[in-house]
Amino acid sequence: MAVNKLGSQSIKLNRAPSIVSAAAIVGPKEGEGPLRDYFDVVLEDDYFGENSWEKAESKILRHTAELAIQKAGLAPGDIDCMLGGDLLNQIISSTFAARELGIPFLGLYGACSTIAESLLLGSVLTDGGYADHIVAVTSSHFSSAERQYRFPLEQGNQRPPTSQWTVTGSGAMVLCSAGKGPFITLATTGKVIDMGIKDANNMGAAMAPAAAHTITTHLRDSGLLVSDYDLIATGDLGRVGRDIVVEMVAGEGYDISRIYSDCGIEIFDEQQGVYSGGSGCGCSAVVASSYFYKQLMKGKIGRMMLVATGALLSTTSSQQGESIPGVAHAVTIQSANPGR
Amino acid sequence: MAVNKLGSQSIKLNRAPSIVSAAAIVGPKEGEGPLRDYFDVVLEDDYFGENSWEKAESKILRHTAELAIQKAGLAPGDIDCMLGGDLLNQIISSTFAARELGIPFLGLYGACSTIAESLLLGSVLTDGGYADHIVAVTSSHFSSAERQYRFPLEQGNQRPPTSQWTVTGSGAMVLCSAGKGPFITLATTGKVIDMGIKDANNMGAAMAPAAAHTITTHLRDSGLLVSDYDLIATGDLGRVGRDIVVEMVAGEGYDISRIYSDCGIEIFDEQQGVYSGGSGCGCSAVVASSYFYKQLMKGKIGRMMLVATGALLSTTSSQQGESIPGVAHAVTIQSANPGR
Numbered sequence: 001m002a003v004n005k006l007g008s009q010s011i012k013l014n015r016a017p018s019i020v021s022a023a024a025i026v027g028p029k030e031g032e033g034p035l036r037d038y039f040d041v042v043l044e045d046d047y048f049g050e051n052s053w054e055k056a057e058s059k060i061l062r063h064t065a066e067l068a069i070q071k072a073g074l075a076p077g078d079i080d081c082m083l084g085g086d087l088l089n090q091i092i093s094s095t096f097a098a099r100e101l102g103i104p105f106l107g108l109y110g111a112c113s114t115i116a117e118s119l120l121l122g123s124v125l126t127d128g129g130y131a132d133h134i135v136a137v138t139s140s141h142f143s144s145a146e147r148q149y150r151f152p153l154e155q156g157n158q159r160p161p162t163s164q165w166t167v168t169g170s171g172a173m174v175l176c177s178a179g180k181g182p183f184i185t186l187a188t189t190g191k192v193i194d195m196g197i198k199d200a201n202n203m204g205a206a207m208a209p210a211a212a213h214t215i216t217t218h219l220r221d222s223g224l225l226v227s228d229y230d231l232i233a234t235g236d237l238g239r240v241g242r243d244i245v246v247e248m249v250a251g252e253g254y255d256i257s258r259i260y261s262d263c264g265i266e267i268f269d270e271q272q273g274v275y276s277g278g279s280g281c282g283c284s285a286v287v288a289s290s291y292f293y294k295q296l297m298k299g300k301i302g303r304m305m306l307v308a309t310g311a312l313l314s315t316t317s318s319q320q321g322e323s324i325p326g327v328a329h330a331v332t333i334q335s336a337n338p339g340r
Numbered sequence: 341m342a343v344n345k346l347g348s349q350s351i352k353l354n355r356a357p358s359i360v361s362a363a364a365i366v367g368p369k370e371g372e373g374p375l376r377d378y379f380d381v382v383l384e385d386d387y388f389g390e391n392s393w394e395k396a397e398s399k400i401l402r403h404t405a406e407l408a409i410q411k412a413g414l415a416p417g418d419i420d421c422m423l424g425g426d427l428l429n430q431i432i433s434s435t436f437a438a439r440e441l442g443i444p445f446l447g448l449y450g451a452c453s454t455i456a457e458s459l460l461l462g463s464v465l466t467d468g469g470y471a472d473h474i475v476a477v478t479s480s481h482f483s484s485a486e487r488q489y490r491f492p493l494e495q496g497n498q499r500p501p502t503s504q505w506t507v508t509g510s511g512a513m514v515l516c517s518a519g520k521g522p523f524i525t526l527a528t529t530g531k532v533i534d535m536g537i538k539d540a541n542n543m544g545a546a547m548a549p550a551a552a553h554t555i556t557t558h559l560r561d562s563g564l565l566v567s568d569y570d571l572i573a574t575g576d577l578g579r580v581g582r583d584i585v586v587e588m589v590a591g592e593g594y595d596i597s598r599i600y601s602d603c604g605i606e607i608f609d610e611q612q613g614v615y616s617g618g619s620g621c622g623c624s625a626v627v628a629s630s631y632f633y634k635q636l637m638k639g640k641i642g643r644m645m646l647v648a649t650g651a652l653l654s655t656t657s658s659q660q661g662e663s664i665p666g667v668a669h670a671v672t673i674q675s676a677n678p679g680r
Binding site: 004088089109128130132190314315 | 341342344349351394420421425429430431432435442444445449450457460464465467468469470471530532533652653655656657660662665667
């Protein structure tokens with residue numbers, strides 16, 4: 001068996017790549033939420049000086065990647081590869097940003113799981129000696145996502161209680177084979193799981209089974225106990241998905257309720273009118289790159305599992321009657337001393 | 341510097357993962373072309389028993405992956421990870437296939453460069469000891485691509501001479517850390533390059549500069565000479581893009597004209613009415629998984645560079661006046677004995 005494989009779906013990163021810097025830029029609504037003090041930049045409006053939401057999203061992603069690179073004391077030319085993606089068709093936010101940055105680019109699509117996929121593959125590249133520096137970056141934008149996936153905003157559609165609010169923002173992290181941490185020590189690649197949910201306004205329920213599957217597989221593969229973790233954070237299941245995942249994981253014999261959190265719940269107050277919570281490729285990316293990263297740096301989180309979750313639908317597949325499959329990838333991040 | 345890095349954008353795969361099997365399934369038009377005898381399956385019609393072209397494309401991809409796995413003497417449960425993507429929004433062909441196959445899945449989006457991106461990342465995972473077996477697979481479908489990117493087929497639009505014909509088909513390869521070859525020995529990650537082309541019917545010209553940049557960077561990074569290669573094959577530049585890439589690479593001091601080929605030119609006869617040639621995620625994947633793979637197995641090709649090329653546009657970015665950036669990733673495949 002391959003030396004760095006662990007169980008059925010996991011890998012160990014023996015050299016434990018460091019996340020040497022992180023940056024998060026968010027929109028005005030996110031800047032009014034409970035994590036406002038942790039973000040690097042809160043935009044005044046969601047156009048960011050551009051004439052379309054799509055161009056604004058690409059600019060946000062580019063600025064976030066640049067800021068993370070700068071915080072690491074590096075220049076774009078020092079980065080071996082940019083790994084990332086977004087929710088827009090053909091991941092145009094990421095590709096147009098990569099064009100401007102001039103960094104070799106590997107585009108990923110895992111819907112809202114993309115930040116974990118980027119960290120997983122970035123860890124492999126740095127851990128295996130294939131790269132010195134990687135930037136992992138994803139974005140989403142409420143207005144560009146709504147009009148692509150649901151309805152034109154001008155239509156003023158009502159939102160059902162299970163709906164979530166796509167986060168406007170981007171999170172970026174620079175990985176390096178050397179560094180003082182936080183360290184990525186383990187990762188689990190998810191399977192595509194589908195329990196037959198067809199409601200595009202109930203993504204939390206569509207993604208929860210994939211998250212539960214990845215969390216339980218990770219624990220089995222690694223031999224770690226729930227008590228070895230200070231935090232297990234899913235990407236954007238929201239309030240509806242949270243309850244499902246806790247129950248499904250409990251059904252497999254693991255009680256994660258006391259250390260479980262969801263980025264989609266953390267990022268907004270209930271009073272902000274977001275119903276079930278935040279979502280989008282940017283949701284887990286900005287929360288991980290700001291709030292969690294700072295807690296890891298201070299040692300307030302010793303070991304966490306980031307389980308970013310993606311709903312793998314398109315408007316075409318929905319119109320053709322397909323259900324919404326989910327996928328979840330996990331990375332284990334430790335504040336210090338990965339001698340496990 | 342990371343031990344497996346080579347120059348600015350390339351890596352070396354010291355354990356040289358093997359492509360232990362390959363499979364290609366194509367549509368009827370591809371089955372009438374010059375490579376007809378090399379494909380595993382030629383479909384009788386492009387619906388493949390489904391009621392939409394999108395569902396047909398996903399089924400083609402799934403059957404191709406299954407066939408490649410079977411030819412390797414393996415079952416889906418033996419595969420650590422599936423890496424791949426397609427041209428449809430949110431890569432639904434790949435994700436719905438991954439759902440059926442039950443293989444852990446990392447979704448990629450590099451437009452028509454995706455098969456090289458899959459082989460590059462799959463090589464890293466197997467070479468670095470993170471996986472024993474990987475399946476790399478991509479697909480495209482003429483009818484699903486036309487209606488998503490251009491016009492409804494029912495409209496009967498005329499095609500300009502620079503236009504290309506999206507290949508209906510899927511190519512899959514199984515990578516293993518051990519094996520008797522063909523071996524993947526080097527890889528180069530491309531940058532996103534944009535020379536300002538805005539015509540979605542002239543993709544060859546949009547992608548050619550990225551291909552030229554990756555080819556010259558690869559040669560500089562590796563120190564290999566053009567004469568060390570028996571074949572340099574781009575993905576789907578077609579006749580228009582071919583001439584541009586040969587000229588641009590010559591401008592950098594490398595004459596590749598005698599060993600250069602393009603999968604988009606190989607797959608169709610000029611008499612088939614495809615104008616500049618074939619294109620699509622499936623184009624380079626099926627040609628590499630059939631014709632080139634068999635030539636590598638027989639030793640008729642000793643060392644080749646597969647440079648799959650992607651045009652990174654969306655209908656939204658085009659409508660907003662953006663030009664079409666290109667990206668090209670390269671992998672070096674050798675028939676035997678990678679002692680270089």
